[in-house]
Amino acid sequence: MRCAVLVFPGSNCDHDLYKAANSVEGMEAEYIWYTHDTLEGFDAVLVPGGFSYGDALRAGALAARAPVHKALQCAAASGIRILGICNGFQILTECGLLPGALHRNSGLRFVCDSVSLEVSNTETCFTTGYAGKTDLPIQLPIAHGEGNYTCDPETLQKLEENGQIVFRYSGSNPNGSLADIAGITNETGNVLGMMPHPERAMSAWMGSADGRIIFESLRQ
Amino acid sequence: MNSTEPDSNQIYHGQVYRQMGLSDDEYKLVVELLGRRPNLTETGIFGVMWSEHCSYKNSKPLLSRFPVDGPEVLQGPGEGAGVVDIGDGYAVVFKVESHNHPSAIEPYQGAATGVGGILRDIFSMGARPIAVLNSLRFGPLSSGNSDSSKSNVSRTRYLFGHVVAGIAGYGNCIGVPTVGGEVCFDECYSGNPLVNAMGVGILRHEQLQHGRAEGIGKSVIYVGAATGRDGIHGATFASEELNQNSDAKRPAVQVGDPFMGKLLIEACLEVYESGAIYSVQDMGAAGLTCSSTEMSDKGGVGMELNLNLVPQRAEKMSAYEIMLSESQERMLFVANPGREEDIFAICKKWDVPAVTVGHLIEEPVLRLKHHSETVAELPLKTVCGATPIYQREAKMPQEVIERQQQSAISWEVPEDLNSVFEQLIQTPQLASKSWIYQQYDFMVRTNTAVCPGSDAAVVRVEGTDKALAMSIDGNSRYVFLDPRTGGKIAVAEAARNVVCSGARPLAITDGLNFGNPEKPEIFWQLEQAVSGMAEACNILKLPVTGGNVSLYNETEGEAIYPTPVVGAVGLIENNVHTTTQYFKNSGDVLLLLGETKNELGGSAYQQMQLGNICGLPPELDLNTEQTLQQTLLEIIRSGIVNSAHDLSQGGLALVLLTSCTENYGIAVDLKSKLRPDVVLFSESQSRVLLSVAPENVELIDVVMQKKGVPCFQIGKVLSAETSAASGTPEVGSFEISLNNNPVIQADLQSLRNLWQNAIGREMEHSL
C-alpha cells in the first residue's frame, strides 16, 4: 500500500509518521511536499501533526489553504483513505473535510501525556483491528494546545447517529472537547481525524503499541 | 551615519561608551589599540565583543582549570558546542546557554529565544537537534503575609508560568523534544530568575561543521530572518546587574519565531549535506558582529560586509543597529567558491531568505560599508584578541563563615513524621515537576525512551542500537554553604543521574550563574565552585566540552546563590540497558547503596524547617563516588537491576516515593543509630536505591563488597493494586519503619496525589 505523508512548512511529525508507516509490513510511505497538485497513485494520505506554518492564525488554517489542498479534496472525494493526526486533524477540519473545529484547550495549556481512549466504532477502515482487542481502553500519547473539539448541536447529533465518533477520551478529558471527542470520521468514513498520536505508540519501548493497530487496519 | 547618533568625539566627551558596557580603562585601551577614537558602530562592536558574555574576561583564568580533552572529544570549548564521539561514526553535540536577563524582562520571549539560541548552537555544528533540557530558578511560589512578598510572589508566578510557556512555545513548535530539566524555588532568585537551556544534537563525523572563515574572496552569505531593531546590546545587557533602569533598556526584547527556526534547521542541514559551504556560525549574542569577527579571526582572514545588502525588517536602520541587532533565527555562511547558487536554491525551497552580504579579504580587519561609505574598519586582533583579562580578587564572605559554623540541626525530632513527610513532598522543590513537563512535547521525533520524571531522560539514536542519557543538575544551596563541595556535587550528581539510567557519562557542559565578579566575595564563590567542579571532572574523567558564563546576576546589589548547573550526557551502547527509577515487580528487593550520614546542611528538609539554610552541605568523596558509579554501571549492564534511582534532594524518603508507581508500593525497615528524620531526609551523597529480583541480591552483595560499596537490604516492592472485591489496597502500600518502629505509614495513592499536583495547586491558588 502506497501512502503519501504530506509535508507542510513547519510540519514536525512528518518524519515520525513516515517512520511509523514504513515500519508496518506492506506499507510504503513517501513524503509529498505541500506544493504538489496531485495525489494520484496513492492508496492513502497521511496528514502529520506538528505546527504547520507555526500554527499562525489558527492551527491548521494556513496548511488547509496550501496548494496541495485541492489534490487532497479530490483524493477524499474519490474515497481514498485519509488519516489526519493532531495538526493533521486540525488541517482536515480547516479545509472542510471534517465537520467542526478544534480550538484552544480548556486548560489553556499545551498538554503532553498518555491518555486512555475508548474506541467507539471498530467498523471504520482505520479501527477494525481494535475489534478483538481485550485490554481496553487503549493508550495513546497526546501533545497539543488546540484539541478542544467543538461543533454545533446538529452536527454532533449527526456524528453520533452515523457512528462518526471513533475515539473518545475515557479517563479525564485533557482539552475540554465536546462529548469527549478525540477522533471523528467524515460521513463516508474514509477520512479520519484524531488528536492522539498513534505513530508515537508503535512498540512497547515507546510506552504503548496500541497505535500500530490503526496502521495495520488501514492497510487492509 | 545616522544624524542623531553621537560622533567619536561626543562618545569620548560624553562617555557614551559606558552605556555600551566599556569601562573608562577599556575605552582608553581601545583608543590606544586603534590609534584613534572609534565611532559609534565601532564602539558598539567593542562593547559587545568585550562583554563577559562574549569574551569571558572575568572567568577565563578560572575556566582553564577544567579538563577539556579526552579520547572521545572531537571538539572542545571554542566552537558553537562541544562534540563527543559515540562510536560507529556518530557523535553527540551539546551545550548549555543562559538567557537570564531577557527572561527577567519578558519571560515568555526570553525563554523562547533561549531555546532558539541553544538550538542554533547545536545545528551550527552540523548536528540535528534531538533534545533540549532546561534549568530554572525562581523565587518562592507562595509567601508569608507581608504585602511586599505577596507582590513578589505574584510576579514570580507570572515569570515561572511564562518561562515554562515560552520554552514550550518554542520547543514544541520547532519539533525538538524537551526531555528534562530541573527547577529550584528560593528567595534569592526573586528579583533575578535564571533560565538556562541545554541543547543536544547528533551528527555523523563527516557532517561536522566549523566556524573558520578561510579562503580570500569567498562569499559571505546571510541566511534567515530579516534584521530588526531587536535586542540591541543584548550581550552587554546580559553582563550587567538588573536595576530599576532596566526597564528603560526595553527595546532589547527579541521575539522568537520557531516556525522560521524550523525552516532554518532544515535548510541548513540540507545545505551542509550539499557541500556548498565552507564554514558556518550562528548569529547569537551580538548578532552579526560576533559571527563576522569570530569567523574571520579564527580563520586568520578579514571580512568586508556591505550592510545595505543585509535583509532588514525595520526602515532606516543605522550601521550600528544592523551590527548590534540580536534578531533571532539567523546564520552566517562562508560559501565554497562557485556554490552560491546551490545555497540560494536550497534556502528558497525552504522559504528562508539568503543573500550574499560580503566576502573574505586578506587584510585581517572587519570592514563595513553602508551607503557606499566605509563605516567601520577594525583590526580583528583588537576586537577578538586584545580583550583585557581580569584577575579578580577573592575573599571568603563573612556570612558564609558564620553559616558554616551554625549547627545544621537545631530542632527536635518531629513527633509526626508522616505529616512532616506530607508537607515536604508538597514543597515545590520536591513536588513532581509534571506541571512543567506536561507542557513540553517530550516525545516528538519518537526517539524518547525515558520521558521526563526519571533521573535522566533517554533518547535513542536513530538508526543504531545506541541511546543517550541526559540530565541537568545543580544544587545551589550546597554551593552557597560551601562552593567547592557544592561544585563537586553538581558534577557528581549529573553524572550519577546518567549512570542510574544505564549510561556511561561521556562529558559535561556547564552554566555558571553568579553575581558580580568584581566583588571579592562573589569571585571567591566562582573560584571555589569552579575548582570543585574541575576536581570532580578530573577524578570522574569527564571533560568539559563547552558551557556558558552568566555573571552580574544581582538585583539592587543582592546576588543570587552561586548557581553552577551541570549538563551531563551519557552513552548507552545497547538500548536494552536503559534503566528507569520506577519499580517493576512486586517482591523485588530494595537495596540501598552508599552510607547515610548525619547531614542536613542545605537540605530541602532543613530549608522547610528553618526557612533558611546553614551548616555544611553533605560531603562528597570523589573516589567513593567514582567506585559507586562504575560498579553500578557494571551491574546495570549485566542486566540484573530492575530500577535505579539516585538519592538527592529529599533523601531516602523522597526517593522511595518517586520510585513507586500507581501499581507498586513499598515496605521498608531501616536500621540506623541516626535520628529518624535524618535517616529519612539526609542528603548524603554517593547513594543509590536499587530494586532487584530476590535471586540476584546475593550476587550484587558480593560485587559491592568486593568494590567496597556499602549495600543494605532495606525492604521490598509491594503490589499497590486495589483488590477489586474489597475496594481497599491490600497493604498500606507505603510503609517505612526504623529499627522495627514504624515512622511513615501511609496510603500510597494519597501520597502520590499530594506530590503529583502540588505545583499545579500552587499556581492555581489565589494569592
Added chain:
Amino acid sequence: MLKGIVTVSLKQDVLDPQGLAVQHSLQSLGYSEAQNVRIGKSIEIWLDESDLKKAELRLRKMCEALLVNSVIENYQIEILELPLELEE
C-alpha cells in the same frame, strides 16, 4: 495605501476559556465590575489599494478565504485611510 482592521470574535455560543480565565483574574484583582470577557483577534492589514469600496470587498474575501473560521467565528471590518507619512 489603506489599512484594514478585521476584528474576529468567537461566536456567542462558543465557549471562550481564555476569556473566562481573564475574567476570573480580573475579578480576583479587584475588578469586580468586569462581568464577562471575550477574547478575539484584531488583524491589521496594510493594503496597497486606494479605493475604499474595493478594499472592503477584497478584505471580505480574505476573511472568507482565510482569516475567519465561520464554524466558530464572526468578524467585522473597518477601513482607515492612512496619511502618506504614516505608511509603514
Added chain:
Amino acid sequence: MLKGIVTVSLKQDVLDPQGLAVQHSLQSLGYSEAQNVRIGKSIEIWLDESDLKKAELRLRKMCEALLVNSVIENYQIEILELPLELEE
C-alpha cells in the same frame, strides 16, 4: 452596563511571526495587495458600570495590571454604551 473593547497590538518594532506567516499566505492566495499584516487581540469586557469616565479609568488600570504586556504591546480603549436589551 457598558462594554469596553481593548485592542492590544504589538509595538511597531516587535517582530510578529504570526502576522508574517498570514501575510505570505494571503499573498500566495492571490491577495497581493496585502502588504503587511499584524495580529493583535481584541478583548471585549462587559462592565457593570454606568459612568463612562470611570469605566475608562478602570479599563486603563485593567490593561496595566493584566491585559497588556507593556514590554511588547500597546493598547487602545473604546467604550460602547449597551442598550439594555443587548446586555448579555
